[in-house]
Amino acid sequence: MADETVIETRALSKVYRDFWGRQKVRALKSLDLKIEEGEVFGLLGPNGSGKTTTIKLLLGLLFPTEGQALIFGKEATDVSKNERIGYLPEESYLYKFLNADETLDFYGRLFDIPPEVRKERIEKLLKLVKIERARKRQLREYSKGMTRRIGLAQALINDPDLILLDEPTSGLDPIGTREMKDMILELKAEGKTIVMCSHLLADVQDVCDRIAILHQGELKELGRVDSLLKVADTTQIMAKGLSDDCKNELRSVIERHQGELVSMDNPTTTLEDLFLSIVRDSEARPGRRVVADSSDDAN
Numbered sequence: 190m191a192d193e194t195v196i197e198t199r200a201l202s203k204v205y206r207d208f209w210g211r212q213k214v215r216a217l218k219s220l221d222l223k224i225e226e227g228e229v230f231g232l233l234g235p236n237g238s239g240k241t242t243t244i245k246l247l248l249g250l251l252f253p254t255e256g257q258a259l260i261f262g263k264e265a266t267d268v269s270k271n272e273r274i275g276y277l278p279e280e281s282y283l284y285k286f287l288n289a290d291e292t293l294d295f296y297g298r299l300f301d302i303p304p305e306v307r308k309e310r311i312e313k314l315l316k317l318v319k320i321e322r323a324r325k326r327q328l329r330e331y332s333k334g335m336t337r338r339i340g341l342a343q344a345l346i347n348d349p350d351l352i353l354l355d356e357p358t359s360g361l362d363p364i365g366t367r368e369m370k371d372m373i374l375e376l377k378a379e380g381k382t383i384v385m386c387s388h389l390l391a392d393v394q395d396v397c398d399r400i401a402i403l404h405q406g407e408l409k410e411l412g413r414v415d416s417l418l419k420v421a422d423t424t425q426i427m428a429k430g431l432s433d434d435c436k437n438e439l440r441s442v443i444e445r446h447q448g449e450l451v452s453m454d455n456p457t458t459t460l461e462d463l464f465l466s467i468v469r470d471s472e473a474r475p476g477r478r479v480v481a482d483s484s485d486d487a488n
């Protein structure tokens with residue numbers, strides 16, 4: 190990793206002006222950022238914090254008011270860098286009367302990809318986004334999850350080295366979300382660099398190596414997810430098959446060493462894992478139902 194700096198911003202700033210050129214909003218204030226090859230990078234922040242503005246500046250869709258945005262060492266406004274970029278906007282505007290094959294073929298032609306390479310790439314992408322079986326259906330019949338997946342395939346048609354994803358999991362159910370996260374990790378394993386912005390913090394935590402948190406156009410935090418989330422002065426031990434005697438002994442060892450036992454519990458799984466295992470189980474054993482037990486009801 191870290192062979193090439195894919196994105197570098199230097200004091201990148203954006204002021205939106207109104208029709209008469211008067212200053213309206215300082216959307217981004219002096220952003221300094223470096224994103225290296227092979228990273229999955231998350232851009233976080235509340236509504237209006239400057240995430241979309243940053244993405245648009247990186248894509249060269251907006252001109253900075255001050256500062257610089259460099260992509261693969263070139264100015265973001267240099268169109269030649271577009272060949273190495275894939276972009277999934279929050280809403281994909283694809284032609285609803287084309288099917289998946291036709292859609293990918295259309296975008297492949299826009300990039301001047303030779304027919305043989307195009308054919309091979311379309312096969313690979315339909316497999317990656319798992320819509321091979323629906324490839325001949327018009328996009329207007331697609332569910333939200335399928336629409337998001339074909340949007341991703343479209344963003345990848347030029348085999349980009351850098352992929353920008355705007356809210357990749359928004360509106361997806363937990364299964365669609367898990368699949369999208371797995372696809373992001375697959376792309377990372379292929380060596381792609383990925384920048385995503387999202388409000389869904391658990392999704393960001395699952396896939397991102399590093400994050401930046403923006404607030405009111407300013408960078409407030411930047412770092413590796415694992416180190417930012419590490420609770421420095423607490424030790425977690427996970428063990429299986431401990432007897433009550435052993436647990437008591439552990440308690441007294443901690444006491445003897447002047448430590449404070451915060452908890453000694455059975456760990457809980459995540460709601461995502463629980464949901465996915467229930468759906469998988471239901472697919473494997475259709476017709477099985479849970480009869481509500483009054484003790485499980487909320488009081």
Ligand SMILES: Nc1ncnc2c1ncn2[C@@H]1O[C@H](COP(=O)(O)OP(=O)(O)OP(=O)(O)O)[C@@H](O)[C@H]1O
Nearest residue numbers: 205213214216234235236237238239240241242243
């Ligand atoms: N074209 C524009 N003209 C004027 N102001 C704009 C324009 N686009 C965005 N803004 C303002 O710039 C600020 C940053 O907006 P931006 O869309 O970058 O935020 P965001 O973090 O992507 O928000 P969200 O999470 O809601 O998508 C906001 O105050 C917004 O109102």
